[in-house]
Amino acid sequence: MPQEPYQTLSSRVVWRTPWYTLREDRIRLPDGSDGVYTVVERPGAVWIVPLLSDGRMVLIRNYRYTVRRWLWEVPAGGLPEDRTPEETARKELSEEIGGQASGIELVATFYTTAGISNERAFVFLARGVTLGQPDREPTEVMERHIFPVSQVMQMIRDGTISDGPSALAILLCAPHFGFEW
Amino acid sequence: MPQEPYQTLSSRVVWRTPWYTLREDRIRLPDGSDGVYTVVERPGAVWIVPLLSDGRMVLIRNYRYTVRRWLWEVPAGGLPEDRTPEETARKELSEEIGGQASGIELVATFYTTAGISNERAFVFLARGVTLGQPDREPTEVMERHIFPVSQVMQMIRDGTISDGPSALAILLCAPHFGFEW
Numbered sequence: 019m020p021q022e023p024y025q026t027l028s029s030r031v032v033w034r035t036p037w038y039t040l041r042e043d044r045i046r047l048p049d050g051s052d053g054v055y056t057v058v059e060r061p062g063a064v065w066i067v068p069l070l071s072d073g074r075m076v077l078i079r080n081y082r083y084t085v086r087r088w089l090w091e092v093p094a095g096g097l098p099e100d101r102t103p104e105e106t107a108r109k110e111l112s113e114e115i116g117g118q119a120s121g122i123e124l125v126a127t128f129y130t131t132a133g134i135s136n137e138r139a140f141v142f143l144a145r146g147v148t149l150g151q152p153d154r155e156p157t158e159v160m161e162r163h164i165f166p167v168s169q170v171m172q173m174i175r176d177g178t179i180s181d182g183p184s185a186l187a188i189l190l191c192a193p194h195f196g197f198e199w
Numbered sequence: 200m201p202q203e204p205y206q207t208l209s210s211r212v213v214w215r216t217p218w219y220t221l222r223e224d225r226i227r228l229p230d231g232s233d234g235v236y237t238v239v240e241r242p243g244a245v246w247i248v249p250l251l252s253d254g255r256m257v258l259i260r261n262y263r264y265t266v267r268r269w270l271w272e273v274p275a276g277g278l279p280e281d282r283t284p285e286e287t288a289r290k291e292l293s294e295e296i297g298g299q300a301s302g303i304e305l306v307a308t309f310y311t312t313a314g315i316s317n318e319r320a321f322v323f324l325a326r327g328v329t330l331g332q333p334d335r336e337p338t339e340v341m342e343r344h345i346f347p348v349s350q351v352m353q354m355i356r357d358g359t360i361s362d363g364p365s366a367l368a369i370l371l372c373a374p375h376f377g378f379e380w
Contacts, residue, residue: 023340024264033214033221035237037315040214040221045264049337056216057265058239058315082313083205083226084238089313096314128363131312132263132270133277134218134239139363156230159204171380174371182309182320186367190355192380199352199373199380 023048024055032056037096038135058135062097064107065139065187067125068117068147069195075170075188076115076147077179081159090173091184093117103140111144113153115162120146126190130183139183143191171197204229205236213237218277219316239316243278245288246320246368248306249298249328250376256351256369257296257328258360262340271354272365274298284321292325294334296343301327307371311364322368324375352378 025046033040039059047053068076080091095110097103104122111117126141154160165173170188173179179188192199206227214221220240228234249257261272276291278284285303292298307322333343346354351369354360360369373380 022267023262035223035235037237042216043264047337048340051337053338054216055264055338056218060315063314081204082310083224083236084313084315084317085310085319086203089310091313094314126358128358128361128366129263129266129270130363131316131318132265132272132362133244133275134241134265135312136265137312138266156228156232157234157236159229175374177307177309180309181313182311182364182367185309186363186370189367189370189380193356197380199370199378 027052056134058137060096060135060137061099062103062138062140063094063130064097064103064110064142065092065094065183066107066111066122066142066144067092067187067191068111068115068119068144070164071120071146073167073195074164075167076117076149077163077165077170078114079161079163089181090179091181092187094183097140104142107140107142107144111147113155114158114160116150116152117144117147118150119144125194128186139187141187141190143194167195167197208233237315239318241277241316241318242280243284243319243321244275244311245278245284245291245323246273246275246364247288247292247303247323247325248273248368248372249292249296249300249325251345252301252327254348254376255345256348257298257330258344258346258351259295260342260344270362271360272362273368275364278321285323288321288323288325292328294336295339295341297331297333298325298328299331300325306375309367320364320368322371324372348376348378
């Protein structure tokens with residue numbers, strides 16, 4: 019299998035938002051024909067699975083304007099260029115649920131939507147979390163809730179947790195808190 | 200919790216690609232201030248977890264231009280407006296791996312990237328899959344591989360399967376093929 023089957027002929031930024039850049043490339047396809055590929059460029063993001071010292075998990079109920087629904091999620095946020103994933107994870111944990119972790123570890127990474135974007139997700143498990151006052155941005159409309167982990171797993175199985183990256187982050191952390199698969 | 204905490208003041212399409220539309224809304228935030236929210240509008244997509252009649256799983260090794268890497272994935276594709284999710288699942292199964300399923304069922308749905316997009320994923324489990332000749336598009340550069348499901352689960356645990364929606368699709372189907380969690 020060839021290392022680089024697509025050849026980039028030219029590249030230009032066609033739109034910018036504070037959260038991502040839309041890049042349009044003209045490419046040569048493996049069959050020799052030319053085409054266009056548009057990439058949503060994002061610097062990456064973190065998802066943090068927060069466990070209290072009694073083993074229960076903290077979820078947020080998050081309003082998502084994109085789908086006009088309240089979704090069950092774990093704390094998450096985009097990666098600024100001047101912070102490491104772990105620093106960002108600690109910052110989001112603090113801002114979104116007022117959480118401080120006694121320990122935080124990088125458990126996994128994955129690509130969220132490789133068909134259209136280069137965004138890479140960093141999944142952290144935060145243990146021994148204590149809860150204080152959140153410090154949210156005006157765009158963040160969310161509530162904080164605490165559940166036994168067995169109930170969280172059921173909420174993934176039955177579709178109550180419908181935010182994909184949150185569900186995957188929890189499942190990737192699950193073997194680390196006693197739910198083997 | 201309010202049903203609709205954001206108010207849409209105006210809305211315009213700022214960019215179109217064959218795969219999605221970029222919509223920029225001016226919104227009023229819950230604190231009364233105004234802001235801009237950009238939504239990547241996509242009609243949805245299907246992911247199909249294909250099991251052969253002997254219980255092994257078919258994965259594809261898919262070149263992703265966005266991240267310039269070969270990723271392990273399950274067959275997937277965008278939802279055209281004139282097809283149901285199940286029709287699209289059968290079509291992608293046929294096109295990407297030359298697969299025909301004796302049975303196909305919708306197991307779950309999830310939002311792939313609710314922070315920026317309204318894309319909803321439909322996860323199908325395809326059983327009794329027989330393999331013929333794939334019929335791929337010129338942009339699709341991929342290979343077909345067959346694995347025992349225990350090995351696939353290990354490939355998710357160790358990060359070999361780094362495509363998030365594929366990993367989640369497999370994990371959501373897992374209790375249906377004997378891997379409880």
